[in-house]
Amino acid sequence: MKKILIFTLTLFILGCKKKPPEPTELYSKYRNSVALIQNSYYFKTSLDNGFEFFYTIENNKPIFFDEEQEAIENAGISYGTGFFISKKGELATNRHVVYPNKENELVGEEINDYLNDLQYKIKKAINEKQTEKSKLVDLWNEYYDYLEYDEKTEIKDNYSTNENDVLELEQLLEKLDFNPKNTITELKRVYLGIAFDDTHVTSINDFKECVAIKKASEDEIDLAIIQLKNKTTPSNIKSTFTLNNQSNLKTSKLNDKVYMIGFNHGISLANTGNGIKSQFTQGTITQDPDKKRVLYSIPTLPGSSGSPIIDKWGDLVAVNFAKTGDFQGFSFGIPSTLLTALYNDSPSNLVTKNPDLELANSKQEKNKIKPVKTDSYYKGQIRNLLKAEDERDFTSAIKYYDLKNISRYWDYSNPSYDDISKAYYKSWKTTSKSSNSINSINTEWERIYDVNLDFKFYHNKKKEWKTINSTVRFVFGQNEKLIEVYGIK
Numbered sequence: 001m002k003k004i005l006i007f008t009l010t011l012f013i014l015g016c017k018k019k020p021p022e023p024t025e026l027y028s029k030y031r032n033s034v035a036l037i038q039n040s041y042y043f044k045t046s047l048d049n050g051f052e053f054f055y056t057i058e059n060n061k062p063i064f065f066d067e068e069q070e071a072i073e074n075a076g077i078s079y080g081t082g083f084f085i086s087k088k089g090e091l092a093t094n095r096h097v098v099y100p101n102k103e104n105e106l107v108g109e110e111i112n113d114y115l116n117d118l119q120y121k122i123k124k125a126i127n128e129k130q131t132e133k134s135k136l137v138d139l140w141n142e143y144y145d146y147l148e149y150d151e152k153t154e155i156k157d158n159y160s161t162n163e164n165d166v167l168e169l170e171q172l173l174e175k176l177d178f179n180p181k182n183t184i185t186e187l188k189r190v191y192l193g194i195a196f197d198d199t200h201v202t203s204i205n206d207f208k209e210c211v212a213i214k215k216a217s218e219d220e221i222d223l224a225i226i227q228l229k230n231k232t233t234p235s236n237i238k239s240t241f242t243l244n245n246q247s248n249l250k251t252s253k254l255n256d257k258v259y260m261i262g263f264n265h266g267i268s269l270a271n272t273g274n275g276i277k278s279q280f281t282q283g284t285i286t287q288d289p290d291k292k293r294v295l296y297s298i299p300t301l302p303g304s305s306g307s308p309i310i311d312k313w314g315d316l317v318a319v320n321f322a323k324t325g326d327f328q329g330f331s332f333g334i335p336s337t338l339l340t341a342l343y344n345d346s347p348s349n350l351v352t353k354n355p356d357l358e359l360a361n362s363k364q365e366k367n368k369i370k371p372v373k374t375d376s377y378y379k380g381q382i383r384n385l386l387k388a389e390d391e392r393d394f395t396s397a398i399k400y401y402d403l404k405n406i407s408r409y410w411d412y413s414n415p416s417y418d419d420i421s422k423a424y425y426k427s428w429k430t431t432s433k434s435s436n437s438i439n440s441i442n443t444e445w446e447r448i449y450d451v452n453l454d455f456k457f458y459h460n461k462k463k464e465w466k467t468i469n470s471t472v473r474f475v476f477g478q479n480e481k482l483i484e485v486y487g488i489k
Contacts, residue, residue: 020312035194037080042071048182075190079266081307084240089228093306116478123445222321262307294318386436402481431457447476
């Protein structure tokens with residue numbers, strides 16, 4: 001009788017063991033706690049010379065606008081997912097959803113190329129104006145006695161116009177100088193808002209405006225917290241993702257089931273005839289989690305960034321933040337314990353408070369805009385080119401030319417690789433033991449150099465040594481390679 005009682009009690013205890021809810025129950029419980037985030041923004045880069053650049057990033061390339069208002073009207077838009085973590089209108093998401101990558105190096109190179117090209121064009125224009133002035137002086141001196149009054153007046157007016165143009169261009173050139181260390185790039189937010197699951201979204205007015213209140217400062221911890229402007233979670237949202245039980249949360253293990261609620265591909269996939277709908281996907285943990293990431297077999301698309309990852313009981317396990325590159329069907333999440341640390345401001349070095357008040361990249365951040373190359377660099381390039389010519393090494397010599405943009409090589413206009421090759425080999429065929437001896441290298445304008453040299457060679461046909469003195473102009477383009485080479489004396 002005692003054995004029967006124990007067996008019956010065991011069956012009773014096993015029969016009363018709590019079972020996890022069905023996945024559909026979890027989705028029904030939490031789906032209205034997950035929201036679609038829309039973030040519209042642009043970037044502003046300011047140089048210490050007064051120049052300002054306004055742009056967005058599209059397909060990993062900066063798109064520049066002439067005016068700030070134009071940047072506002074064409075602001076970039078990104079989507080992500082967020083989920084409510086309190087009754088105070090606070091939502092967790094990824095940092096990159098709220099603070100899109102600035103692509104600093106890419107933008108810096110674009111701005112640097114733009115300024116280099118502008119400097120080159122201005123200096124080329126100055127050179128042309130100076131040349132025109134010289135021609136007018138020569139015309140005046142040579143034909144003064146034969147010129148009519150009106151012709152003299154026209155020459156003087158033209159000279160004065162060119163002189164004023166040169167002055168204006170030189171003043172503009174001075175304004176282009178800047179110190180890259182003083183460059184500041186700001187994220188300019190146009191609008192940050194959320195739309196709720198199972199609601200119709202037809203315009204920006206259907207999003208509820210939010211502000212960013214916290215973000216993780218460590219690069220590896222892709223987390224941020226935003227908040228509705230009214231600081232109140234809607235009354236119809238009953239089940240927020242509480243962070244209070246994180247200390248008692250059972251550690252996730254390999255092969256544990258997990259679920260994600262999110263907006264894969266943003267509004268384009270979420271939009272249905274009955275309003276926007278989140279997606280509910282499932283998988284398993286496929287790698288032993290570490291302290292900063294969890295790997296699971298859930299395929300994701302852009303827009304699912306910031307989605308909650310929950311276990312079979314509905315407890316928050318992680319915040320989805322990235323898919324695994326070329327490997328389809330696997331994604332990474334930030335452990336929920338780090339979200340709790342961010343929310344509770346612990347540890348202190350994890351959190352950046354009031355992030356909307358900060359610059360998207362501060363002055364302390366390493367700036368990616370490179371300074372213009374110095375005179376010594378370009379003069380060194382000329383010496384190296386002439387050395388390659390002395391060694392009759394065409395493979396090395398051709399590397400100093402910008403074959404895509406070269407406009408002049410001696411008598412050739414817009415020469416090709418073959419044109420330059422023919423010119424070199426023709427010269428080397430008629431001479432031997434040639435050498436270039438540099439007498440001086442004078443900087444005419446930035447990236448424009450006049451080189452006086454003695455070219456000594458043995459003439460194969462005449463069987464004699466010769467030395468020719470000449471001045472050759474070398475003009476470098478924005479790619480720091482030669483775009484013009486020709487004799488001026």
